[in-house]
Amino acid sequence: MNLLLHPIILTTFFPLIGVLILLFMKSEHKNAIRWVALVTSIVTFGFSLTLLAFFKLGVEEIQMVINKPWIQFGGLTINFHMGVDGLSILLVMLTTFLTPISILSTWTAVEERVKDFMIFFLLLEMGMVGVFVSLDLFLFYIFWEFTLIPMYFLIGVWGGPRRMYAAIKFFLYTMAGSILMLLAILWLGINQQTFSVPEIIANAGSIAPNIQLWLFLAFAAAFAIKVPMWPLHSWLPDAHVEAPTAGSVILAGVLLKMGTYGFLRFNLAMFPDAAVKAAPWLALLATIGIIYGAIVSYAQQDVKKLVAYSSVSHLGFVMLGLFALNPQGIQGAILQMVNHGLSTGALFLIVGIIYERRHTRDMDAFGGLWKIMPIYGVLTLIVTLSSMGLPGLNGFVGEFTILLGAFGSSFISPWFAGVSTVGVILAAIYMLKMFQKMFLGPVIHDENKTLKDLSWREIVTLVPLLVFIFWIGLYPKFFFDLMSPSVDLLVRNLLQAAGLQ
Amino acid sequence: MSLIQLSENLKVILPLVVLVVWACGLLLVDLFIPKERKGLMALLAALGLAVTLGLTIAQKGQYDTAFGGMITLDGFAVFLNILFLGSGLAAIALAYDYLKRRGIERGEYYILLMFSISGMLLMAQASDLIVIFLALELLSIPLYVLAGFARPQLESEEAALKYFLLGAFAGSFFVFGVALVFGATGTTSLPLIYTAILSNQYNALLLLVGGALMMIGLSFKVAAVPFHMWTPDVYHGAPSSVTAFMSVGAKAAGFAALFRILVAALPVTAPNLTMVIWVLSALTMILGNLVAIAQSNVKRMLAYSSIAHAGYILMALVPFGDPTGAQRSVGSALFYLLSYAITSLGAWAVVIALEKVNGVDSSDGLKVADYAGLGKKYPALAAAMVIFMLSFTGVPLTLGFMGKFYLFRTVIENGYLGLALIGVLTSLISAYFYLRIIVMMYMKEGEPEVRRELWLQATAFVAALAVVVLSLASSPLLRWAENSLLSIF
Numbered sequence: 001m002n003l004l005l006h007p008i009i010l011t012t013f014f015p016l017i018g019v020l021i022l023l024f025m026k027s028e029h030k031n032a033i034r035w036v037a038l039v040t041s042i043v044t045f046g047f048s049l050t051l052l053a054f055f056k057l058g059v060e061e062i063q064m065v066i067n068k069p070w071i072q073f074g075g076l077t078i079n080f081h082m083g084v085d086g087l088s089i090l091l092v093m094l095t096t097f098l099t100p101i102s103i104l105s106t107w108t109a110v111e112e113r114v115k116d117f118m119i120f121f122l123l124l125e126m127g128m129v130g131v132f133v134s135l136d137l138f139l140f141y142i143f144w145e146f147t148l149i150p151m152y153f154l155i156g157v158w159g160g161p162r163r164m165y166a167a168i169k170f171f172l173y174t175m176a177g178s179i180l181m182l183l184a185i186l187w188l189g190i191n192q193q194t195f196s197v198p199e200i201i202a203n204a205g206s207i208a209p210n211i212q213l214w215l216f217l218a219f220a221a222a223f224a225i226k227v228p229m230w231p232l233h234s235w236l237p238d239a240h241v242e243a244p245t246a247g248s249v250i251l252a253g254v255l256l257k258m259g260t261y262g263f264l265r266f267n268l269a270m271f272p273d274a275a276v277k278a279a280p281w282l283a284l285l286a287t288i289g290i291i292y293g294a295i296v297s298y299a300q301q302d303v304k305k306l307v308a309y310s311s312v313s314h315l316g317f318v319m320l321g322l323f324a325l326n327p328q329g330i331q332g333a334i335l336q337m338v339n340h341g342l343s344t345g346a347l348f349l350i351v352g353i354i355y356e357r358r359h360t361r362d363m364d365a366f367g368g369l370w371k372i373m374p375i376y377g378v379l380t381l382i383v384t385l386s387s388m389g390l391p392g393l394n395g396f397v398g399e400f401t402i403l404l405g406a407f408g409s410s411f412i413s414p415w416f417a418g419v420s421t422v423g424v425i426l427a428a429i430y431m432l433k434m435f436q437k438m439f440l441g442p443v444i445h446d447e448n449k450t451l452k453d454l455s456w457r458e459i460v461t462l463v464p465l466l467v468f469i470f471w472i473g474l475y476p477k478f479f480f481d482l483m484s485p486s487v488d489l490l491v492r493n494l495l496q497a498a499g500l501q
Numbered sequence: 502m503s504l505i506q507l508s509e510n511l512k513v514i515l516p517l518v519v520l521v522v523w524a525c526g527l528l529l530v531d532l533f534i535p536k537e538r539k540g541l542m543a544l545l546a547a548l549g550l551a552v553t554l555g556l557t558i559a560q561k562g563q564y565d566t567a568f569g570g571m572i573t574l575d576g577f578a579v580f581l582n583i584l585f586l587g588s589g590l591a592a593i594a595l596a597y598d599y600l601k602r603r604g605i606e607r608g609e610y611y612i613l614l615m616f617s618i619s620g621m622l623l624m625a626q627a628s629d630l631i632v633i634f635l636a637l638e639l640l641s642i643p644l645y646v647l648a649g650f651a652r653p654q655l656e657s658e659e660a661a662l663k664y665f666l667l668g669a670f671a672g673s674f675f676v677f678g679v680a681l682v683f684g685a686t687g688t689t690s691l692p693l694i695y696t697a698i699l700s701n702q703y704n705a706l707l708l709l710v711g712g713a714l715m716m717i718g719l720s721f722k723v724a725a726v727p728f729h730m731w732t733p734d735v736y737h738g739a740p741s742s743v744t745a746f747m748s749v750g751a752k753a754a755g756f757a758a759l760f761r762i763l764v765a766a767l768p769v770t771a772p773n774l775t776m777v778i779w780v781l782s783a784l785t786m787i788l789g790n791l792v793a794i795a796q797s798n799v800k801r802m803l804a805y806s807s808i809a810h811a812g813y814i815l816m817a818l819v820p821f822g823d824p825t826g827a828q829r830s831v832g833s834a835l836f837y838l839l840s841y842a843i844t845s846l847g848a849w850a851v852v853i854a855l856e857k858v859n860g861v862d863s864s865d866g867l868k869v870a871d872y873a874g875l876g877k878k879y880p881a882l883a884a885a886m887v888i889f890m891l892s893f894t895g896v897p898l899t900l901g902f903m904g905k906f907y908l909f910r911t912v913i914e915n916g917y918l919g920l921a922l923i924g925v926l927t928s929l930i931s932a933y934f935y936l937r938i939i940v941m942m943y944m945k946e947g948e949p950e951v952r953r954e955l956w957l958q959a960t961a962f963v964a965a966l967a968v969v970v971l972s973l974a975s976s977p978l979l980r981w982a983e984n985s986l987l988s989i990f
Contacts, residue, residue: 073907073979074829113877138906142897149896152936156944157876164944168936175932179925183909183918190914 007051008064008082011096012129014044015122022119030114034107037118041100041125048096048129055089057481060489062135062198070139078195081136086486087264088132090334090479091257094341095132097464098253099125102246104461105349109245109356110158117158121246124150128254132261137185137195141178144222144258148174151247151255159242166235166242173235177225184218188270201269204497209273216274219267220282226259229282229319230289233312240308245352248304252311252348253341260318260337264330268322269490272497276411279323283412286323287419289316294426298433303354303361306434307347310387313423314340320420321402324412325494329405330487335479336398339472343387343395346465350380353458354438357451363434368443373453377439379462386469388431389424394472399424513567513574516556516582517622523549524615531608539606543597546611547590550618554586557622564988570692571629576985580835581625581757584842585750589618591846591964592746594956595853599742602952603858605651613643614746621754628765628988630679630689630715633758637675637722640754641668644747648739660738667721667731675718681711691766698769705769712770713777715762722755723811726785736804741856744800745849748807749842756814756838760831763821765989771822778819779920785812786927794934799852799867802934803845806893809931810841816924817908820915828986833904833911836982840892840904843971847964848889851882854952854961866950872938873947882951882958883942885965890935892968895928900968903975907982 003009018040025033056063065083072078084092103121110117127150130143148171156167189195192203207215225232236256240248268275293313300306318340321333353376354369355361370377382393389395406417443449454462472479511518527545534541557579565574592614600606620640627633645668649661683689685707686697697703720728736744763774789809796802817834820826855875857866865871876883892901905928912921941947971978 071976071979073976073983074832074910076910116880142902145897145902149891152939153943156940164940167944168933168940171936172929172932176929179929182906183913183921183925186906186910186913186921187918190910 003066003068006064006066007047007054008066008084008133010047011044011051011092012082012126012133014047015040015126018122019119022115022122025115027113027115030111033115033118034103037122038100038103040122041096041103044125045096045100048093051084052089052093055084055482058485059085060485061085065135067135076189076193076195078138079136081139081196082133083135084133086483087334087490088261089482090338091132091254091261092129094257094338095125095128095254098249098341098345101345101349101461101464102249104457105249105352106244106246107457109352113157117154120150120153121250124154124250128250128258131258135197137188137197137200139195140197141182141185145175145178147255147258151251154247155239155243158244158247161242162238163242166238169235170239173225173232177222177232180218181222184215187215197265197270201493204270204272204493207271212271212274213277216267216271216278219262219271220278223259223262223267224285226262227256227315227319228259228312229285230292230312230316233289233293236312237305237308240311240348241302241304245348245355248348248352249345252307253345256311256315257337257341260315260322260333263319263322264334264490268325268494272494273499275323275494276325276498279325279411280413282323283320283406283416286316286319287416289313290320290420290423291426294423294430298426298430301362301364303363303434303438304348304351306430307344307351310427310430311340311344313427314344314387316423317399317402317420320406320416324402324405324409325491326405326409327484327487327491328401329409330491331480331483332398332401332403332405334483334487335472335476336395336402338479339386339394339398342465342468342472343383346383346462346469347387349461349465350376350383353454358447363437365445366438366448367441367445368439369448369451370439371443372448372451375454375459379454379459379466380439381435382466382469383462384431384435386473388427392473394469394476397472397476510567510572513565513572514623514626516553516560516586517619517626519556520549520553520615520619520622523552524612524619527608527612527615531612534608539608540597540601542608542611543593546615547593549615550586550589550593554583554590557582557586566628566988570690571632572626573628573988574626575988577757577760577831577835577987578625580982580985581753581838582622584753584839585618585621585625588746588749588753588842588846589614591960592742592750594960595745595846595850596742597956598952598954599740599853599856599957603651603740605740607650610647610650613647617641617643617647617746618750621750621757624754625757627758628691628761630682630691630762633762634672634676634679636754637672637758640751641672641722644743644751647743648735648747650743651740656738657740658738660735663731664735664739671718671721671728673718674714674721678711678714678716678718681707681714683711685711691762694766708767709770709773712763712767712774716759716774716777719755719759719762720781723752723759723814724808725781725811725815726788726808729785729789729808729811732808733801733804736807737798737800741800741849741853744804745846745853748803748849749845752807752811753838753842756834759818760821760834760987763818764827764831764987768822768824768827775819775822778815778821779917782812782815782819783920783923785809785815786923787812790927790930790934793931796934797869798864799869799872799938802869803848803852806931806934807845809927810893812927813837813905813908813924814841816912816917816920819912819917819920823915824989826911826915828989830911830915831987832983832985833907835985836979837904837908839978839982840900840968843964843967844889844892844899844901847885847961847968848893850957850961850964851886851889854882854954854957855949856952857950869937869941871947871949872941873945873949874942875947875949875951876943877946878949879951882961885961886942887939888965888968890938894932894935898969898972900972900975903972903979907979
């Protein structure tokens with residue numbers, strides 16, 4: 001296959017074409033700029049569909065591999081090494097799927113410096129896809145760090161009143177974790193003589209257990225901040241609250257998944273011994289995160305903050321599933337990553353829609369919205385139910401599979417699963433409280449009486465998300481089929497390398 | 502010395518000879534150029550540097566000695582010479598319009614610059630302590646003058662005097678060290694010092710003290726903590742175009758001598774000095790980056806940033822006692838210097854573009870707050886500045902990241918994980934103040950005024966482009982740095 005026409009290359013780098021076009025456009029032509037960005041992201045989504053079309057079901061190994069030498073020095077080769085497998089394909093799809101939706105959501109919300117906004121947004125998309133398809137540690141690190149820059153600008157330039165604080169906090173927090181990972185990557189490069197992830201995984205057993213633990217921790221530092229795991233989550237509410245809607249959607253939908261994906265691809269696979277040892281501890285942090293996130297969510301007045309803290313809780317589930325270290329737990333975790341991207345993405349869009357109309361996100365400023373905006377009410381109800389894990393919608397499938405895996409895990413105590421179940425109940429409480437306060441009851445405030453219901457554009461941004469919310473909820477087999485062979489391979493290698501099989 | 506021998510010898514220092522002769526010639530030419538057309542001098546000086554650069558590039562891959570072992574030609578020297586000449590060219594581009602604006606356009610400027618560069622060339626090639634001292638003075642004295650070039654202005658005069666006094670002070674440390682080493686081994690030639698040590702004919706204590714004193718002298722030049730006190734004031738007071746050159750050239754030259762002396766001649770002092778350099782490097786990184794946070798003047802911030810970067814390069818010097826380790830880290834230090842030089846010159850170009858010469862006070866246009874709104878008004882220039890700031894921080898897709906990657910790699914490879922850890926943590930600290938410039942440019946409203954001039958903008962944009970493109974295609978550069986070996990006798 002010609003390298004330039006390789007579906008992975010096209011999916012990763014096509015946004016750059018859009019950026020190039022945008023660079024030569026006049027800033028005044030705002031609508032044209034929006035269209036160019038939207039079309040670019042839709043075409044990118046199209047390319048990711050071809051990626052899916054070429055993807056062979058039932059194959060355990062990494063597929064469609066590109067592997068070319070890139071930088072060579074000092075006896076070390078850095079390869080341009082990319083590929084997809086069951087662990088990453090869904091996340092790539094999620095990224096390319098959410099990007100056009102986010103761009104559409106900014107149509108009227110972003111009026112200032114539209115051109116710069118779109119350029120950063122497309123660059124961000126490239127970085128995120130790159131993270132999910134990179135198989136060389138160096139290449140991965142480049143994409144990983146690169147995503148910081150556009151996100152930093154998105155928060156800092158188009159964010160809310162405390163945007164500068166939030167942007168810098170976001171940047172420094174994330175960088176703090178990733179520099180430790182950089183040291184670990186360097187250590188691996190020097191001592192394993194390669195940056196290739198598959199090669200390092202193949203020789204995972206050759207690293208001494210105590211060193212494995214240090215390397216595991218260094219990688220975990222970067223990923224745990226990104227996820228974010230309790231107690232490293234404090235950047236997240238700030239970043240979310242200040243970020244523009246589209247930024248929040250991408251931040252919650254995709255950027256956080258880079259952290260959980262990192263655990264999955266690197267920590268579990270490269271340091272199996274340490275992963276087994278650390279599993280109870282990480283499961284503990286995950287459980288604390290689930291409960292803590294839920295309780296703090298309940299206490300919020302600001303809807304956006306509520307959704308932000310609910311992310312801490314939901315991603316706790318993902319982490320719990322991952323460190324169950326069995327196929328069920330991990331499959332559930334991957335599915336839950338997608339679910340969270342869809343549901344929370346939709347929630348942020350919903351918050352954005354009302355904020356654009358009323359310029360407040362205080363729950364008390366609303367009430368009885370259902371009567372005024374019935375379409376909005378229905379869509380919000382579905383998303384709310386999805387987020388709290390109602391059977392028949394996507395959240396339930398993911399959380400249920402995770403809890404099943406966590407109960408059956410031979411590495412972590414079933415108590416973690418038991419306590420986490422409370423998190424599901426708490427989620428119902430805080431989500432329903434929000435819905436009740438905003439949508440039910442009488443219309444208290446006069447300002448709300450004149451609110452317009454959703455426009456066609458807004459419906460179009462939400463409906464695709466709802467389609468997947470139902471699809472995954474009712475018939476998730478397709479999604480499990482995509483990931484299960486690779487997950488089986490991962491778990492098998494994990495147990496083997498950890499000397500348990 | 503026969504004529505053939507002489508020509509053989511001269512061939513080794515041909516670029517240096519050409520540069521010095523050219524500079525002397527320009528001294529005469531300057532007399533005939535009318536006052537309002539001194540811009541011509543810039544052109545002639547640039548031409549001279551370009552010719553010298555061509556000759557230097559032709560020396561790539563050659564290894565030789567000359568003048569009875571006083572002069573060496575090796576990959577290390579050629580790499581640095583190219584760096585010096587390149588920075589010199591950039592410095593002329595930065596100075597051309599700036600001098601006019603400030604009303605200090607005089608022909609001597611370019612001539613002094615050329616003399617200083619010839620000192621640097623000599624420094625990189627010297628393999629005798631006396632010659633190193635000569636080179637040190639040759640490169641420093643013109644810089645003292647240049648620092649005071651904006652003469653009636655008090656800050657510039659203060660900078661010149663401070664630089665001169667502390668420079669002389671450091672120079673005397675260095676000479677004293679040379680004397681002690683001479684006492685310890687009976688020679689000032691680096692190869693002979695090394696042989697004397699090998700055959701065990703030396704006084705260990707004198708050698709150690711001598712080595713340490715020379716190290717102190719050179720630490721002044723590279724601005725390592727705690728010998729950095731002069732840097733902020735001098736960088737701040739000197740005309741910006743001089744500071745730009747000083748922060749790159751003088752620093753690289755200091756490192757050239759440090760590396761050559763310690764790696765080639767004095768590895769025997771390693772058991773005692775390794776720890777000292779370790780501490781020096783750690784202190785420099787920590788202090789440089791921490792104090793930079795508190796600066797509100799961009800020139801001072803960049804001064805502290807340049808101190809911090811000296812700390813990073815010092816990391817590469819730590820394993821100087823181990824021949825294979827040292828050889829590895831020389832390459833990483835060279836590469837780091839190169840990435841630092843390009844980034845730094847670019848950043849200074851932006852600083853100069855914003856500097857106001859007829860402002861209310863001398864820091865007009867130089868405060869961090871003066872960068873507010875640059876992203877909106879001059880998007881291209883602001884984007885270039887973003888690239889430089891990210892490169893200084895060491896964020897991927899910039900040359901600065903490749904430099905740090907290579908550097909940290911050799912540091913870990915040589916077994917100094919702790920130092921590498923300090924290195925990455927201080928990089929994190931540095932992110933804070935580099936980001937502040939970006940915050941100002943893009944997230945605050947303001948009406949910045951920018952000097953739009955061809956050469957200034959060209960320098961900024963070429964440097965920005967180089968920082969990004971060379972990081973994507975860094976293989977050739979990395980290999981060049983890696984193969985630029987320092988001759989060990």
